Amino acid sequence: MSTIAAIELHRLSLPLPVPYKVSNLVFRSFDPIVVAVRDRNGAQGWAETVVGPGYTDETDEEAWAFCREWAGRLLQQDTEHAKACLARHLERHSHAASVMISAIEMAEGNRYLQRREPARVPLLVPLQQQDEDGLGREVERLLAQGYATFKVKIGFDVGADLRRVGWIQQAVRGRARLRLDANQAYTVEQARAFLAELAPTDIELLEQPCDKHDWAANARVAADAPVPIMLDESIYTLADVERAAGLAGVAFVKVKINKLGGVQRLGDGLLHIGRSGLRPVLGNGVATDISCWMEAAVASHTIDTTGEMNGWLKLPESLLRNPVRVEQGAMCLPAGYWPVVDTRVLESYALESLAFAPASVAAGPVSTGPA
Ligand SMILES: [Mg+2]
Structure with missing residues (x-):
């Protein structure tokens, strides 16, 4: 104190x-x-x-x-x-x-931020290209860099989403896992139409199909989905996690340091979620390396799912004098690492x-x- x-x-x-x-x-x-x-x-x-x-x-x-x-x-x-x-x-x-x-x-x-031993936190990377050829090249480039989990944003248009996911599956062919993220954009009917046509090959999960407040809609989609569902925007508190744990088909919850209330609550919450039968995924794609480092440090003590704390990699430069290195698709935290802004x-x-x-x-x- x-x-x-x-x-x-x-x-x-x-x-x-x-x-x-x-x-x-x-x-x-x-x-x-x-x-x-x-x-x-x-x-x-x-x-x-x-x-x-x-x-x-x-x-x-x-x-x-x-x-x-x-x-x-x-x-x-x-x-x-x-x-x-x-x-x-x-x-x-x-x-x-x-x-x-x-x-x-x-x-x-805080002890969750400290590393006595070095740690690697594998990172997910977004696929940004829209057309088949561009996606093929992007997939090869990212695989060569060591990434093994890709985020695919969907929720634009069911037909176009299915076509793009299909191109990505053809490019990936078992060499990576896909997280599809609808960011609340589907209605129940759209999500069901998407899932009815989706081949589950290489798909780790589908994230937040429907509006974050509409638990009934997300539950209806999850109940007969052919791939596991992850809730993201719906999850703010551990009470939300409990609620998600009671839904058939929901296997993952996504948390972020700024949802759960800081470092200690995040670390304790991740351990709690793991015990609840759900798999926690952590990380913010819209963040600088200050909070991405915080999340990676906490993750290194608490979970083994691929992290989504990649927001800082989209930025023109690091906010740190001693930036975290990314090697083979993972954030590398050296023993004793402490960032200097x-x-x-x-x-x-x-x-x-x-x-x-x-x-x-x-x-x-x-x-x-x-x-
Ligand atoms: Mg999301």
């Missing part, structure tokens, strides 16, 4: 060299909130969250307002008390409260930055706009 001496908040806009297309929108940039917490002994922790439309009911503005309000209140508080205060808001402000909690946990040196890179992408310290509790912007 320690005392919080200073907090910084940053809003960044990180342009994507290649737009990232999911069923309901196209990301042209990732716009994270980055939180830095320093304790009285000088230990610093960082965390980050992208409050993405469609993934959460929170808005970016609400999350920023929450972080501003709490950054002022948490100064001089001990870290345990600060985390307990924030945790009371996880239900309504899961991303905003989680990012604050995670930064405190990193400053505390590159404040020069951070500042170059900052839209707004605020510093909170005891002498300046009523903080104002310290920088606006890219340097």
Whole structure:
């Protein structure tokens, strides 16, 4: 336990060299909130969250307002008390409260973040090409790089989705597993039509077929699906996990650090999910390497499914001075690895930055706009 001496908040806009297309929108940039917490002994922790439309009911503005309000209140508080205060808001402000909690946990040196031995966390990679030839080349290139699990976004149009998945299956031929992600875009009828025609070859799972709030629709699809179903956007709390465990055909749940409430709850939650009979999948495809590292570190202690913490690989550059290496399709965490944020890179992408310290509790912007 320690005392919080200073907090910084940053809003960044990180342009994507290649737009990232999911069923309901196209990301042209990732716009994270980055939180830095320093304790009285000088230990610093960082965390980050992208409050993405469609993934959460929170808005970016609400999350920023929450972080501003709490950054002022948490100064001089001990870290345990600060985390307990924030945790009371996880239900309504899961991303905003989680990012604050995670930064405190990193400053505390949470044991789930520490590696005494080196670890490899295998990563999933998205297939982005749309046509048959392009997909064939992309599959060969990624297999050669050592990737063995591919994400395929569906939920655009049943016929077109089936055609594209078929091309991918022909290209893969048993050499990788496919995770198909509908991102809530199908109706029950569309999902059933898709599944009726789908050959299950090399398909590990189908993710979040229907609207996240419509548990009945997702349950109806899962009940007679020929491949295992994973729920993603529907899962926020361990109560949601329990509910998913009761549905026939649902075999996987996807969690993210900013859904479960920070490092400790994530690690404990993953172990709990494993005991519930469901297989947990972890990772955020819309994130920087600060939270992707956090998720990989927690995963290295708790689960063995291929991780989805690949958001940072879509970005123009790392936010870290000592970036994690990816070798043979896996994040490689050396023994003792601890990331150091590159404040020069951070500042170059900052839209707004605020510093909170005891002498300046009523903080104002310290920088606006890219340097
Ligand atoms: Mg998903």
